[in-house]
């Protein structure tokens with residue numbers, strides 16, 4: 530049985546491959562796929578099978594995906610095009626007789642107002658309809674999403690946003706990757722849906738505090754209205770669509786949609802998740 534990882538050129542996919550190897554999975558049983566296989570050459574040198582897979586050009590069948598294999602479908606990054614792209618990979622896995630598709634989804638994907646949920650909910654439906662057993666990893670927020678905010682705070686002393694008193698139950702990508710490696714390598718996760726998050730939901734005041742500690746300077750959280758936030762983002766050069774998306778996500782955070790903590794992530798990895806301040810402290814220079 531092989532474990533096929535899509536998006537292995539990305540941050541999360543690479544961490545999953547590393548985590549599988551750390552857990553003692555035979556590199557010869559891991560297939561790392563991506564659009565730019567040259568970026569996976571180092572994994573190839575470690576014995577991992579490296580194969581090209583472009584979601585926009587998925588073949589009818591491939592020699593490296595066979596009956597009984599498990600496929601990790603890391604959700605793509607081309608927002609608005611992902612359902613068709615994901616469906617192409619799901620079709621490939623279905624035709625090959627894959628034993629299971631593990632999909633990185635979004636919190637409460639089928640029952641949330643989260644702006645980015647509809648593509649994930651649609652993908653979950655395609656997987657269910659394929660008849661291939663599945664595991665849904667409904668990943669909460671990555672702490673690393675706030676790395677650009679940290680850079681801004683380093684320059685300005687301000688964390689500006691319109692999330693109000695909303696809280697974020699984030700965890701670092703490596704924690705989500707470890708959970709993915711666990712469900713890929715272990716039996717017993719058939720048709721399971723995990724709501725993954727950090728153990729602690731933090732506020733933006735606490736984020737500013739963590740930044741201040743890491744930077745050794747004062748950092749304050751500036752509460753903006755959605756209108757003010759949008760204007761700041763447009764002023765910083767974002768286009769209308771991206772600015773609207775960022776403001777909508779902050780609105781979702783204000784509504785508490787990213788604050789839910791279920792303990793699923795800690796249970797899967799068998800330890801507490803890495804707290805936000807610890808990840809932030811690793812960014813200090």
Ligand SMILES: NC(=O)c1ccc[n+]([C@@H]2O[C@H](COP(=O)([O-])OP(=O)(O)OC[C@H]3O[C@@H](n4cnc5c(N)ncnc54)[C@H](OP(=O)(O)O)[C@@H]3O)[C@@H](O)[C@H]2O)c1
Nearest residue numbers: 536537538539540541564583584585604605606669670671
């Ligand atoms: N939970 C969160 O906080 C959060 C935040 C951001 C994103 N996400 C989601 O989680 C996913 C993984 O996160 P990440 O940080 O690892 O993102 P990332 O570094 O941008 O990786 C995305 C991966 O998807 C691949 N991909 C995109 N379009 C593709 C296509 N047409 N064919 C084949 N591969 C394609 C990329 O390939 P290339 O290297 O060739 O571009 C890359 O390997 C993202 O794609 C997104 O869906 C979640």
